[in-house]
Amino acid sequence: MFTGIVEELGTVVALTESADAARLEVGADEVLTDARHGDSIAVNGCCLTVAALGTTAGGRRTWTADLMAETLERTTLGGLVPGAPVNLERALAAGGRLGGHVVQGHVDGVGTVLRREPGERWDVVEISLPADLARYVVAKGSIAVDGVSLTVVDAGDDRFTVSLIPETLARTTLGTRAVGEQVNLETDVLARHVERLLAAGVAR
Template identity: 65%
Template sequence: MFTGIVEELGEVTAVENLGDASRFSLRGPVVTEDAKHGDSIAVNGVCLTVVDFGDGRFTADVMAETLLRSSLGALTVGSRVNLERPMALGGRLGGHLVQGHVDGTGTIVERKPSDNWEIVKISLPADLSRYVVEKGSITVDGVSLTVVDAGADYFTISLIPTTLALTTLGIKQAGDPVNLEVDVLAKYVERLLGADSSIRGNAQ
């Protein structure tokens, strides 16, 4: 489980095509300082397993399903990525509960800079819009953010200077894809309410 508080802005150093998967090598001295084989590291919000590590770098295999459902398939050598280690038991939950399981991808539609922050509009897949609410939480490329405005096919977020400087959201432009993970609590509530309605209907 992650929190959506990015620890480091890493970089893709190699991409190997494995046919039905890809192997990524990434530079991330902070997230690898205590890494072990089999550990999890979130890369742009996608939970990946450490295959090998050393000298401030690590490698991870990404299966075809993940490449299709996320924006990782668009990464190339030199791409910058948001990196986060899982939250330690008893640690601070600085953002919100993030699984590292991407629900879909969106596209940056526009950016509106201001003196002290920037408003970013992102397209939203239709099947995810019901989980996104004003002032609710959403994860964009692994960054825990608060929704400013929620529309039928878009939402907006407000980025402070720290987020702009320390994550990929400071360098991505209109047209760039981003990984989206909606609040898992909303999905559980929907499932439970749906099951409850079915039970009540059968009892009548």
């Protein structure tokens, strides 16, 4: 699992598509200091498996992951282009600090940036919310946007707002996400478990 605390901004080197899959190569530094084949690294909030390690012609270290059809359909990763920055986070090590919230790296859906209000110290961002996810998003609850752990300010039936502090603006892709751009969303997994347990209790 992950915490939603982005470790670094990586750079897309290549996205090679095939009939029903794709292979993504990303340039990185921090997340590759101890990376091995089979490790999990989240890219914009989507958990991927390290399939290969390499180096670009310019000498930057890279890692490669395979994207199956489900990933391409449910996330924004299929639209990545070479040079695009991406949020990267290694899986949480046992005993590590849970600085954000419990993030699985399983993207629930895609939202669109509807509005940005720049402030003196932070930006308020409004993002569309797929109807089937609205019941899991509540004011002051947690949500992961492109893999970044955030606190919901306001929640509606089809949208929500978050406030981005200077650290988030400077260290993640959310600092430059423009109106109209899409982002990966992962709702709080605890809400999903509670819903399932309550439904089972009612069924009895």
